[in-house]
Amino acid sequence: MSNTSTNNPADLVKMAVPMVFRAIDKYVETNIVPATETKTRGDSGRVVWGPSDTYPDYLYGLYKDVATLGSIVNGCVDYVAGNDVQLVSEIFPEGKCNRTGELAVDIVRGAALDWFLFGGFALEVIRGADGRPAEIYNLGIEDIRTNEDVNVFWWSENWAKGGKDKKLFPAFLPDLDWARLTDEERDRHAASIVYVKNTRKQVYPMPLYAQAVKACEMERCIDEYHLNAINSEFSASAFIQLCNGVPPTPELKDEIERDFMEKFTGKDNAGRVILSFSPDRQHSAIIQELHTEDFSARYDALAKRSRQEIFTSFRANPNLFGIPTESLGFSAEEYAESFDLFNRTQIKPVQDRIADAFDRVCGRNGVLTIEPFAMSDTEAASSLAAQLGVGGTQSMMLVLESVTMSTEQKIGVLKTLFGLDDPAAYAILGLPYTPPAAGENE
Numbered sequence: 001m002s003n004t005s006t007n008n009p010a011d012l013v014k015m016a017v018p019m020v021f022r023a024i025d026k027y028v029e030t031n032i033v034p035a036t037e038t039k040t041r042g043d044s045g046r047v048v049w050g051p052s053d054t055y056p057d058y059l060y061g062l063y064k065d066v067a068t069l070g071s072i073v074n075g076c077v078d079y080v081a082g083n084d085v086q087l088v089s090e091i092f093p094e095g096k097c098n099r100t101g102e103l104a105v106d107i108v109r110g111a112a113l114d115w116f117l118f119g120g121f122a123l124e125v126i127r128g129a130d131g132r133p134a135e136i137y138n139l140g141i142e143d144i145r146t147n148e149d150v151n152v153f154w155w156s157e158n159w160a161k162g163g164k165d166k167k168l169f170p171a172f173l174p175d176l177d178w179a180r181l182t183d184e185e186r187d188r189h190a191a192s193i194v195y196v197k198n199t200r201k202q203v204y205p206m207p208l209y210a211q212a213v214k215a216c217e218m219e220r221c222i223d224e225y226h227l228n229a230i231n232s233e234f235s236a237s238a239f240i241q242l243c244n245g246v247p248p249t250p251e252l253k254d255e256i257e258r259d260f261m262e263k264f265t266g267k268d269n270a271g272r273v274i275l276s277f278s279p280d281r282q283h284s285a286i287i288q289e290l291h292t293e294d295f296s297a298r299y300d301a302l303a304k305r306s307r308q309e310i311f312t313s314f315r316a317n318p319n320l321f322g323i324p325t326e327s328l329g330f331s332a333e334e335y336a337e338s339f340d341l342f343n344r345t346q347i348k349p350v351q352d353r354i355a356d357a358f359d360r361v362c363g364r365n366g367v368l369t370i371e372p373f374a375m376s377d378t379e380a381a382s383s384l385a386a387q388l389g390v391g392g393t394q395s396m397m398l399v400l401e402s403v404t405m406s407t408e409q410k411i412g413v414l415k416t417l418f419g420l421d422d423p424a425a426y427a428i429l430g431l432p433y434t435p436p437a438a439g440e441n442e
Helices: 007-014 027-031 055-064 067-081 103-117 183-189 211-233 250-264 294-313 330-363 377-401 406-416 422-428
Strands: 038-041 047-051 084-087 120-127 135-137 144-146 153-154 167-168 191-197 240-243 285-287 368-371
Touching: 047 144, 055 406, 067 103, 067 211, 067 294, 067 330, 084 103, 103 120, 103 135, 103 330, 103 368, 120 330, 135 191, 144 191, 167 191, 183 240, 211 294, 250 330, 330 368, 368 377, 406 422
Parallel strands: none
Antiparallel strands: 038 047, 084 368, 120 135, 120 191, 144 153, 153 167, 240 285
16 A cells, blocks of 8 residues: 555545535524523623523514414404503593603503513603603513613613613602602603513513424424525425535535535526536536425425414414414304403403503503403304305305205204304305294294
8 A cells, every 4th residue: 555645636535535424503503592591790780681682583583474473463462452442541631641642552552562472561651840650652672671670671772782872761660759859869760661571480571482482483494495495496305416525624615515505596596507517427416306205295284283383372263363274163153252262361461461550650540441352243253254265165165055965954054064043044045034933942
């Protein structure tokens, strides 16, 4: 065996190991932001919310990118605002909460959005010259940081950049004796924060869908995968093996991979032919397509699972948010009952939290009233019809056109399957309806 040495890069490549597998970073480790809380040395013990204060930004990103999450959050905001919001207080004449003209319903909707998105909300209270609350604003809780005692607050719109423009606020004190305060103390309490969260053991709130964050990421990844598949002819469905040796250094590997990806991927390159240059057949590229027979079914199953986990985290029924399910046995009565349960367990507690915050600011109870969102029987039936969509219409046509079912059977199916009453079922079949006589069984 000769100890031949060479400085030719091509020879070095040929002498390298025959095969190298490169590891791919785990998505969870690099993309999902944990809800960590870290106390800083300065700023009187300010607690950092997530790595580099970015956890709220991460949640907002999910809200923007994940359709199911956005639908649930926006729907909950509408439910919390209810049919009407009334604010009766001498502090806020005509229900206007601040000099910008925002009404109580605007503050309620902002607080509800923050609650279902982040797990809490914050209100800024501005005092007048006499020390009484004069204005109230919804202050995005994602811009608020606090200490372990939750009695000092910092506001900034650039926490990811260190919060260099942060402003200091004290907690709102309803029984503050304004006359006994010094001018310096009055300046400090001229604007204060009402901070409401859904946790006790943590400094910052926790969103209701915290356990479903991976499901949100799953839905986002599925959407991005399909978008990339549309925009790019080259995807993970092709395995390309360059047979002219392994680059001797990681830097060279990265350079080749980067050049290859820049040239052959992207929506502008869809449909282009990939050319492989090699010195001879022995060193030609091998292109092997990777096929999975049930790929579409797998993605469909994953999409359904992710949606179900997100709805489960909110304890919500998809039908309540305009997202139809495969079951057609969801009657108008069951729809109304499902909404009533969700309203009592998830919506009313948030309405009460917001009303309590207004009571605290105004110094008396009952200043804010929210008329609960309610559906009449007609509205429930209409909502049911909307969620049934095309599939429900087709099912109904099968019943109407059936030649094996009697009229009585068709009426029974229409009543059971679609929640119709007798007059509506008869009308759909084109039959006259005669109400039963008093005391006569139908």
